[in-house]
Amino acid sequence: MxxxxxxxxxxxxxxxxxxxxxxxxxxxxxxxxxxxxxxxxxxxxxxxxxxxxxxxxxxxxxxxxxxxxxxxxxxTVCYLSAEFLMGPxxxxxxxxxxxxxxxxxxxxxxxxxxxxxxxxxxEPGLGNGGLGRLAACYLDSLAALEIPTMGYGIRYEFGIFKQDIRDGWQVEITDKWLRNGNPWELARPEWTVSIPFGGHTESYRNSQGVYRARWVPAWEVKGVPYDTPTLGYKVNTANTLRLWKAEAPESFDFQAFNTGDYYGAVNAKVVSENITKVLYPNDDEIQGKVLRLQQQFFFVSCSLQDMIRIMKGQKIPMERFHEKFAVQLNDTHPAIAVAELMRLLVDQEFLGWDEAWAITQNTLAYTNHTLLPEALERWQIDLFRDLLPRHLEIIYEINQRFMDDVRVKFIDDDARLARMSLIDESGERYVRMANLACVGSHAINGVAALHSELLKQTVLKDFYEYSPEKFSNKTNGVTPRRFMVLSNPRLTQLITDRIGSGWITDLEQLRQLEQFIDDPAFCQQWRSIKQAIKQDLADSIQKDYGVDVSIDSIFDIQVKRIHEYKRQHLNLLHIITLYNRIKANPNIDITPRTFLFGGKAAPGYFMAKLMIKLVSAVSEVINRDPDVRGRIKVVFLKNYNVKFAQHVYPAADLSEQISTAGKEASGTGNMKFAMNGALTIGTLDGANVEIMEQAGEENFFLFGLTAEEVRERKARGYDPKAYYNANPNLQLVIDRIASGFFSHGDKTLFQPIVDNLMQSDPYLLFADYQSYVECQDRVAEAYRDQDKWTRMSILNAARMGMFSSDRSIQEYCDDIWNVKPVTVKETEGFCSAT
Ligand code: GPU
Incomplete structure (x- = not known):
């Protein structure tokens, strides 16, 4: 009807x-x-x-x-991501x-x-940090550019934990984000799918007498989609973010009725629903837990089955799957899609292997987000077989054919074969998800120019040599709608008054601001807006932490996940250096600064939690020492999330982007700061390289070793103690921490940090210390010339056009997805406005 x-x-x-x-x-x-x-x-x-x-x-x-x-x-673009950090x-x-x-x-x-x-x-905190937020920015740009898109992911019942700080330590509180209901989503139970797990495989003869494989799963769960609209800026496009919730199949209830094992049936229900219960709170690190693999397969299978349902609904033959859908894998978390799409096409839709494989490769593309070895996903074979026996068979089959191809291309190179195999057989056996993603995709990309180069030289070198045509760079971007228009209305108004509003969808237009850098009235407005925003943040810090911060001090901010490679502790070494200068000479003339930190530590990451404690400990001593006379303040801002980030970026004078060169794939906070007029102090890492290129070297505070120098230094045998012995200032900083000065005399509390730095210093803080401190001295000097600082601030914002996620998405559309805009009319179908 x-x-x-x-x-x-x-x-x-x-x-x-x-x-x-x-x-x-x-x-x-x-x-x-x-x-x-x-x-x-x-x-x-x-x-x-x-x-x-x-x-x-x-x-x-x-x-x-x-x-x-x-x-x-x-x-249609299907963006598959285990995380979507949408914000309010x-x-x-x-x-x-x-x-x-x-x-x-x-x-x-x-x-x-x-x-x-x-x-x-x-906010729905369905992500950890940069990777999940990138997915959200990309949905915004896809809709703004009128690209038909589905975001596919997991509807975690508990998102990233809420962070409290007690006695300087991080405490995690469960995030019951659905408690008051969610007005933005609609459940679509009519599109529920069934997801099999476990069991075994068998072969059977079909009606033509041909042998086929069949998966006989041991259990199943239902995937129920919940849809949230994602709007484009001032266009009629409203795409869908479809998140899957796991539910027990109703058959459990019948079983209970039949066997009388009511408790057992209810318990089985609880186990099924566990799959989408909670987001794993690790960023850039894997755990290897079976529940995580269940989550990955669950949302990937739900999403691919949904695409097949849509194909059938539109009566498109299955051979044209890759023409209807372009599926992007956000890191390897959804990489099981390679095997699952093969299974659906071969076992369920009865396509031949070769045809199914061509469709799979043409459909899928893979974005890598990290070079850190601890983040490369791999699954123990036994665990994998227990959960996904048919997928292991399919992976073996893909691997056999792939190894044959590699053997022909690189004759007599067994070491290369072993490295490229989808199965790691060097010790305990593992399935390598990055290798699976590379083999099953037609395109592979990194997220910043440097990162994409390093990928080709290191972790994906063999795959680059095997199929160089698959590789490209797609430098990350961020949406100016949320991170400028919404979060910085005052700056938005000033800019729009001068150059019109075209920049909101064409961020390169910000370059027109360059014509005003010698206009004193404009500069004065720019500066007083920054001061007003700083005042708002200062007020909220006063209210929430009882700390009084001056808006005439430099707001020097590092907000991001707490991680050793991101080096929040290098920032601390500089703070303690300034403090030591004051203690040595209380009347020293220093530029006042407010150091703000924010970010969550993975609950099981001991060093990261100790770094938070060290920030708190240093802030306690410095904020109340009368010798300091308020010239430096340190505050750890708890529960940093998207909502709070929107208040932070616009208030910054200085953005800390100080990761060890070669470790941060891109960074995206760096872009949000710069487009709101903060200057950056940073290493040549990730997208910092391109930010400096755009802003101009003279408008960027650069320090530290390059990625190449880091590699050399490590190859030569890096000795942090040599730096300690040669640098009295560094010595004093480390000794102060080790002496218990910041820990009520307790010499053991921060010993793990001190020992780690003195003995191995894997992220080369000591090698970069002097360069960092000297660079910070240049920052302090520059801030004293407010006119010059303001000009640099304007130039930074004016030159950040390339970091709009609209530019990134346009490149994905042109180079990887081959997809064009579809204009949605205001009124169509059976709805008519009255
Ligand atoms: N990133 Br892998 C995460 O936030 N989580 C992860 O699990 C992995 C990567 C980040 C990178 O660390 C960051 O440099 C990058 O800007 C971001 O992904 C988006 O590409």
Whole structure:
């Protein structure tokens, strides 16, 4: 049956955008959706009513996008990612709808504080850091560029933990983000799929008498999709983020009924639902746990089966899978897609191996996000076979054919064969997911120019030599909608007043700001905006931490996951150096600074947690030492997340991007800081290289060894003690930490950090120490000339155009996905506005 066209109308209360429409809609939603009269409404009720008012205004775009893509059988990008770190939706959706200002006016006119409602929203923390946030920025740009897209991932019940700091230590609190309901998602139980696990394989003869393989799984779970719209900026495109929740199949209930084992059946239900219970809180590191492999296979199989359902719904023959879908693998977390797509095409859709393999390779592409060896995913063979016996067979088959090809191309090179094999057989046997991703994809890319080069020279060298045509670079980017327009309205207004609003979707236009760097009025406005934003952050630090920070000090900020390679402790070595100078000479003339840190440590990462404790310990001593006279302050900002990040980037004077060269694949915080006018102190690592290239060397504070020098230094035999012995300032810093000065006399507390640096210093803090401190002295000097600093700040923002995720996504579209925009009309199908 089918609804007649005229029967459905889109009413003004649901779509109208006059101030009056918005006010009425809000009150209606409060009454009918939240079920509250104003007298009983809580702040959350107001937030929910507002969210529904916004959601209603998304629906027509979302439905029209779905209709358009279905009717046109549009080629679609599927971005597969174990993490999507979306951040709060409300403000972002209002920006993309072009309704931020009218909605603010409407709500304020009702006597409710709009900004407070924006602050009321929590965030779906379904990611750890850079990788998950990149996926979110890419969904924003894909929609802005009107590219038909599905984001596919996992609907974790608990996202990244909430971080509290107690006695200077990190404490983890579970993130119950769904507690108050989620107005942005719609469950789509009608598209539930079934996911098999375990068991064994067998062969059988089909009706033509041909032998085929069959997987006889031991258990299964249901995957239920939950959809969230992702809007494009001021276009009608509304794409879908489809996240899968694991549920027990209903057959469990029948089993209980039949056998009387009610407890056993309920327990089985709990076990199934565990699969999407919690996000693994490790960044750039693997754990090798079976539940994690279950999560990966679960969301990949759900997503590929969903694509097959869509193919069938649109009556597209399965041979054309790669024409309908371009599937991007966000790191190796979804790399099991190579084997799963083969299984679905060969075992379920009965395609021949060679045809299925061509489709698989043409469909898939792989982005690598790290060179760190501890982050390269591999699974123990036994664990893998127990969970996915058919996939192991398929991987063996792929590997046999692949090894034959390599053997022909590189004759008599057994070492190379062993390195490239999908199975690591050097000791205990493992499935190598990066190798699987490389072999099964037609395109492989790194995330910054340096990173992509190093990939070809190191971890993926053999694969580069085997198929160089697959490799390319796609430097990361960030969305200027969330990280400028939404989070920095004052700067947005100033820029738009001068150059119009075209820069929001064409960030290179920011270059037009260069013409104003000698305009004193403009520079003064730029500077006073920065000061006003710093004041807001200072107020919130006063309120939350009771620390008084001066907006005339340099806001020197390092926010990112806590990791030894990111070297938050190098930052600390500089802070203690300044402190030692003050103690040696209390009247020394130093440029005042506020050092802000933020970031989470993986709960099992002892050194990272100790680094947080050291920041806290140093801040306690420095902030209350009267000799310091407030000239330096140190604050650890707890529970750093997307929402808080939006307050942090605009307030920064100095962005700390100080990883050991060759370790940070790209970084994306570096871009968010710079486009908001912060200057960067950084190494030649990741995208810093390109940021400096764009900003100009004279507008960037560069220090430290290059990746090449790091490699040489290590090859020669790096000895941190030599640096310690040769540098009295460094000695004093280390000795102060070791003496218990920052730990109430306890010499053991920070010993693991001291010993690690003195004995091995794997991230070369000591080698870079002097260069870093001298560079920081240049920063302090530069800040004293405020006119010059402001010009440098403007030039940084003006030259960050290439770091819009719109540019990154355009490159993916052109070079990897071969996909074109599809315009969604305002009204289509059976919906007509009244
Ligand atoms: N990254 Br692998 C993560 O955040 N988590 C991971 O598990 C892996 C990589 C980051 C890189 O460390 C960072 O340099 C990069 O900018 C980001 O991915 C996005 O590409």
């Amino acid at each position: 089918q609804l007649r066209n005229e029967l459905v109308r889109v009413e003004a209360d649901r779509t109208g955008t006059t101030i009056d429409n918005l006010k009425r809609a809000f009150l209606e939603n409060l009454y009918y959706v939240q079920g509250k009269p104003p007298a009983l409404a809580t702040l959350n009720d107001y937030y929910m009513a507002l969210a529904h008012t916004v959601r209603d205004r998304i629906m027509q775009r979302w439905n029209n996008s779905a209709i358009t893509y279905t009717e046109n059988q549009s080629r 939706h409300l403000g972002n959706n209002l920006i993309n709808l072009g309704l931020y200002e009218p909605m603010k006016q409407a709500i304020d006119e009702l006597g409710i504080n709009f900004d407070e409602l924006i602050e009321e929203e929590g």
